Amino acid sequence: MARVLIQMPSRARRGEVIEVRATIAHPMETGFRPGADGRPVARNILQRFNCRYNGELVFSVELHPAISANPYLSFYTVATDSGTLELEWLGENGFRQLERRALQVT
Amino acid sequence: MRRGWGLLAALALLGCTAPPTLLAPPPPPQRSGFADMGAATQAMQREDGANPAMLWVQDGQQLWGQAPAAQSKACASCHGEVVSLRGVAARYPAWDTLLQRPVNLGNRINLCRQRHQGQPAWPAEHASLLGLEALVGLQSRGLPIAPPADPRLEPFRERGAALFSQRIGQFDLSCAICHDQLAGGRLAGVTIPQGQANGYPLYRLEWQDLGSLPRRIRNCMTGVRAQPLPAHSVEMVELELHLARRALGMAVETPAVRP
Amino acid sequence: MNFSLPPAFQADRRAILGAGLAMVLVSPAHSQIQGMGMAPGKQMAEAIAEFAKGQRVQTGRVKLEIAELVDNGNVVPVSVSVDSPMTAADHVLQIALFNDRNPQRDVAIFGLGPRAGRAQVATRMRLSTSQQVSAVARMNDGSLWIATVDVIVALAACIEVES
Numbered sequence: 001m002a003r004v005l006i007q008m009p010s011r012a013r014r015g016e017v018i019e020v021r022a023t024i025a026h027p028m029e030t031g032f033r034p035g036a037d038g039r040p041v042a043r044n045i046l047q048r049f050n051c052r053y054n055g056e057l058v059f060s061v062e063l064h065p066a067i068s069a070n071p072y073l074s075f076y077t078v079a080t081d082s083g084t085l086e087l088e089w090l091g092e093n094g095f096r097q098l099e100r101r102a103l104q105v106t
Numbered sequence: 107m108r109r110g111w112g113l114l115a116a117l118a119l120l121g122c123t124a125p126p127t128l129l130a131p132p133p134p135p136q137r138s139g140f141a142d143m144g145a146a147t148q149a150m151q152r153e154d155g156a157n158p159a160m161l162w163v164q165d166g167q168q169l170w171g172q173a174p175a176a177q178s179k180a181c182a183s184c185h186g187e188v189v190s191l192r193g194v195a196a197r198y199p200a201w202d203t204l205l206q207r208p209v210n211l212g213n214r215i216n217l218c219r220q221r222h223q224g225q226p227a228w229p230a231e232h233a234s235l236l237g238l239e240a241l242v243g244l245q246s247r248g249l250p251i252a253p254p255a256d257p258r259l260e261p262f263r264e265r266g267a268a269l270f271s272q273r274i275g276q277f278d279l280s281c282a283i284c285h286d287q288l289a290g291g292r293l294a295g296v297t298i299p300q301g302q303a304n305g306y307p308l309y310r311l312e313w314q315d316l317g318s319l320p321r322r323i324r325n326c327m328t329g330v331r332a333q334p335l336p337a338h339s340v341e342m343v344e345l346e347l348h349l350a351r352r353a354l355g356m357a358v359e360t361p362a363v364r365p
Numbered sequence: 366m367n368f369s370l371p372p373a374f375q376a377d378r379r380a381i382l383g384a385g386l387a388m389v390l391v392s393p394a395h396s397q398i399q400g401m402g403m404a405p406g407k408q409m410a411e412a413i414a415e416f417a418k419g420q421r422v423q424t425g426r427v428k429l430e431i432a433e434l435v436d437n438g439n440v441v442p443v444s445v446s447v448d449s450p451m452t453a454a455d456h457v458l459q460i461a462l463f464n465d466r467n468p469q470r471d472v473a474i475f476g477l478g479p480r481a482g483r484a485q486v487a488t489r490m491r492l493s494t495s496q497q498v499s500a501v502a503r504m505n506d507g508s509l510w511i512a513t514v515d516v517i518v519a520l521a522a523c524i525e526v527e528s
Contacts (some may be wrong), residue, residue, distance in 0.1 A: 007155030
């Protein structure tokens with residue numbers, strides 16, 4: 001399980017636009033970097049990020065090797081109902097990580 | 107009145123034992139590497155939600171309360187809440203009585219592991235070691251760097267000061283030439299920083315990773331084509347002692363972000 | 366020690382200096398890529414046209430925030446915001462980031478929609494050398510909008526070697 005840093009409010013007013021910031025520990029190996037033996041280190045990147053809010057996809061990212069290691073994403077979403085935000089990262093070599101954060105909407 | 111004479115005597119003593127480096131031009135006012143960074147990088151450090159170093163701090167928080175093995179104690183068992191270590195990182199490196207030499211914070215954490223948790227020392231730059239170092243360092247964030255006025259540390263600090271001014275490597279450069287004399291100047295379009303050690307361990311954009319002060323120093327030394335000091339050596343701590351004195355009074359920025 | 370050129374060379378000094386100057390002016394990116402044995406790859410304009418599916422791309426509505434002189438090309442914070450009410454009737458569907466001198470043109474494609482509330486995204490990207498970065502927004506009405514910034518990447522002055 002990769003370490004993640006997620007910053008978002010735990011409470012919001014209905015209709016409020018909240019910011020979500022998410023960082024995940026991942027090397028985002030480009031496939032261009034020469035290793036100690038001079039040959040390129042095999043590519044190993046995260047390719048997709050999805051944010052589902054009570055099951056509905058509200059934000060997504062297609063990532064490429066040009067995204068820095070320990071990818072950082074900041075985006076916004078409208079606080080509609082109380083529930084759960086599911087943040088999902090998908091990558092090469094079978095990488096998948098899912099984080100859930102509760103949001104209380106009043 | 108008596109205090110005044112004591113101060114005069116101390117100043118006189120300091121003057122008499124001045125190392126050769128005092129003959130060089132006095133260093134300019136201390137300037138943190140933070141001031142030499144662009145606004146975007148500064149924002150990365152300033153906001154905890156944007157600072158990648160917090161990934162390691164989170165790790166450290168978890169390790170703090172976790173016993174490393176069944177028969178072992180967690181850090182929290184002896185130290186309580188980590189906030190009780192406020193001010194500790196600001197006064198490192200410090201004297202270790204058993205080893206009869208100064209140790210840096212990373213050394214200290216490893217010594218605790220061996221002496222009080224029955225665990226082997228972590229190797230240099232181990233993620234867990236950095237996590238705890240970043241966590242403890244964070245407790246001193248904002249506090250002034252305050253190397254202890256411990257006379258046992260002096261001979262080690264003096265050796266560190268001498269190394270700082272010693273030309274090394276195929277490039278035949280000393281730390282002082284770039285970071286004291288030429289700091290603020292430009293080299294290939296980049297501002298030369300003073301290289302103050304006020305934010306370690308820190309997230310370095312060049313590494314895309316969190317790293318310790320010894321890692322940075324070793325890379326600098328290899329950069330001038332010199333044999334780098336071993337990470338756990340007493341010579342490394344001597345240099346760190348000099349850097350702590352050099353950064354005296356500057357605010358701790360751990361865990362910092364630097365280019 | 367006498368450093369002046371022997372008489373035979375002096376007449377060609379200007380030619381030697383000219384050749385030297387030409388070498389210095391060659392873009393370091395090109396020599397890097399040639400050294401890597403890679404073909405130049407598609408141009409950024411081509412990558413943008415592909416994303417635009419042949420539609421016209423207009424300048425405006427998109428604000429691309431990125432330092433003009435970066436601290437380190439490995440981690441360059443970039444933020445894009447699009448002037449849009451983000452309603453069901455009028456919103457941003459996608460924001461795509463492109464570069465023109467990295468080994469590949471693509472950086473990221475963000476998928477938004479009315480649930481986003483605000484058309485603003487941020488991330489951190491790698492820039493191998495000084496180059497242009499473009500952000501292209503696709504609206505739900507099919508229109509495309511672009512902003513481009515020229516970014517300078519200075520190589521690390523002291524080449525740090527990991528030990």
